[in-house]
Amino acid sequence: MKEPKKASSKRPADPVFLSREERIAAGRLIRERVPRSSHATWPESARQRDPIAILEKSNEDRLPELVPIRYGRMLSNPFAFLRGSAALMASDLAITPNTGLHVQACGDCHLMNFGLFATPERNLVFDLNDFDETLPAPWEWDIKRLVTSCVVAGRDNRLSDAESRAAGEACVRSYREHLREYSQMNPLEVWYSRLDANTLIDLAPDERARKLRERAVEKARSRVVENMFPKIAQQVAGRHRLIDQPPFLYHIGDPDTEELLRDGLSHYRTSLSDERRTLLDRYRLEDFAAKVVGIGSVGTRCMIGLFFSEENHPLILQFKEARRSVLEPYAGKSRYEYQGQRVVMGQRLMQSSSDIFLGWARGRHGYDFFVRQLRDMKFSPPAEGFSATDLRRYAELCGWTLARAHAKSGDAATISGYLGKGENFDEALGEFAMAYAEQTERDHAALLQAVRSGRLEALEDEC
Numbered sequence: 001m002k003e004p005k006k007a008s009s010k011r012p013a014d015p016v017f018l019s020r021e022e023r024i025a026a027g028r029l030i031r032e033r034v035p036r037s038s039h040a041t042w043p044e045s046a047r048q049r050d051p052i053a054i055l056e057k058s059n060e061d062r063l064p065e066l067v068p069i070r071y072g073r074m075l076s077n078p079f080a081f082l083r084g085s086a087a088l089m090a091s092d093l094a095i096t097p098n099t100g101l102h103v104q105a106c107g108d109c110h111l112m113n114f115g116l117f118a119t120p121e122r123n124l125v126f127d128l129n130d131f132d133e134t135l136p137a138p139w140e141w142d143i144k145r146l147v148t149s150c151v152v153a154g155r156d157n158r159l160s161d162a163e164s165r166a167a168g169e170a171c172v173r174s175y176r177e178h179l180r181e182y183s184q185m186n187p188l189e190v191w192y193s194r195l196d197a198n199t200l201i202d203l204a205p206d207e208r209a210r211k212l213r214e215r216a217v218e219k220a221r222s223r224v225v226e227n228m229f230p231k232i233a234q235q236v237a238g239r240h241r242l243i244d245q246p247p248f249l250y251h252i253g254d255p256d257t258e259e260l261l262r263d264g265l266s267h268y269r270t271s272l273s274d275e276r277r278t279l280l281d282r283y284r285l286e287d288f289a290a291k292v293v294g295i296g297s298v299g300t301r302c303m304i305g306l307f308f309s310e311e312n313h314p315l316i317l318q319f320k321e322a323r324r325s326v327l328e329p330y331a332g333k334s335r336y337e338y339q340g341q342r343v344v345m346g347q348r349l350m351q352s353s354s355d356i357f358l359g360w361a362r363g364r365h366g367y368d369f370f371v372r373q374l375r376d377m378k379f380s381p382p383a384e385g386f387s388a389t390d391l392r393r394y395a396e397l398c399g400w401t402l403a404r405a406h407a408k409s410g411d412a413a414t415i416s417g418y419l420g421k422g423e424n425f426d427e428a429l430g431e432f433a434m435a436y437a438e439q440t441e442r443d444h445a446a447l448l449q450a451v452r453s454g455r456l457e458a459l460e461d462e463c
Contacts, residue, residue, distance in 0.1 A: 013302020042435035062299030065209030070298035072460035094330035098138035103410030107133025112151035115380030124197035134346030182407035194352035220379035268361035283307035339368035
């Protein structure tokens with residue numbers, strides 16, 4: 001088994017530091033080359049591509065028996081389609097204007113990829129929580145996908161176009177204003193910044209919002225392994241076994257699978273720091289099963305492992321396949337040898353705090369994985385049923401969170417100089433998001449037609 005690639009010990013060249021004022025000015029100059037109004041456009045020529053062909057290509061090397069579940073989930077509404085079509089939007093965003101300023105991008109930035117989760121200190125924070133597609137890329141791609149998701153979610157909830165667009169523009173405004181604040185902080189202040197549950201509740205603008213946030217925090221705190229494993233496991237002949245729920249959770253009949261998993265576990269262990277290896281070694285693997293995951297990842301290889309300590313305290317780890325980022329054809333290859341390492345390093349760079357068991361592995365057959373605890377207080381409020389006010393407030397939190405993530409890896413001052421203090425960029429992205437929301441609805445209709453015609457097979461379920 002190959003050891004993870006070690007970082008180079010060669011000292012990089014000393015960077016050339018410019019003052020914040022100089023970087024703000026440099027950002028303003030970019031407007032001459034890429035006017036902020038240019039981001040409003042969604043080219044007519046781009047509307048002629050075949051969305052189904054792009055979706056089919058994104059299924060290459062997925063487990064074919066699970067692909068119909070992916071399509072079934074995407075059929076439920078245009079917002080679900082958007083969530084499952086990161087590859088399609090990546091190809092579309094690649095032809096839109098960008099400033100050439102790169103950050104560590106999420107790559108699949110939409111409303112449901114934000115939420116609450118537990119830090120290693122058992123505090124609850126609100127942050128980005130999905131990094132399957134992370135890669136250094138133009139900052140615009142993340143904010144455009146996020147704002148579009150606000151508009152699509154609003155339209156799905158039967159909000160007016162004006163209300164949906166207002167939520168999208170509120171998201172951009174929050175991103176722009178908070179990014180400027182982060183540009184005024186020193187690097188350590190940005191790195192230590194986080195939006196925790198108590199702050200989230202304290203910032204609630206009224207009593208209704210406060211109660212909603214308190215309920216979300218309470219629900220997140222209940223999503224711990226001690227409450228979860230009794231619902232998905234049972235005792236068989238004195239051993240705990242995960243309960244089969246095909247086709248969404250099931251044991252694999254291949255007798256070599258356990259050996260392959262233990263081999264992958266050994267590799268995963270080497271990706272952890274020494275003190276976390278010591279913690280992992282206090283648990284033994286009791287059972288494992290394949291699991292179908294979220295809309296965009298359905299069909300990728302994913303397993304969960306049920307572990308117990310000597311005194312039978314449970315731990316559930318998720319082993320999720322890491323494929324090449326959907327951004328790679330347009331932003332370049334990852335610097336990391338392992339795709340799981342790409343995900344983990346991007347996650348650590350963008351999040352304010354990450355899972356203590358976060359690591360990566362490569363299986364014997366060459367598939368890459370990243371590993372984390374399953375759920376561990378992870379909770380995102382469902383977008384379905386959001387009122388106009390709920391959507392706008394949630395969009396503002398997501399825009400704020402994305403600003404902090406981008407400020408950690410990118411040049412917040414230069415981007416802020418480009419964005420400015422006015423609403424030019426906000427309005428441009430509002431217009432873009434409305435146009436792309438209509439495109440998403442056309443693409444969703446094309447998927448529905450492809451299933452009706454027999455071109456694609458879909459199996460609908462509640463995701």
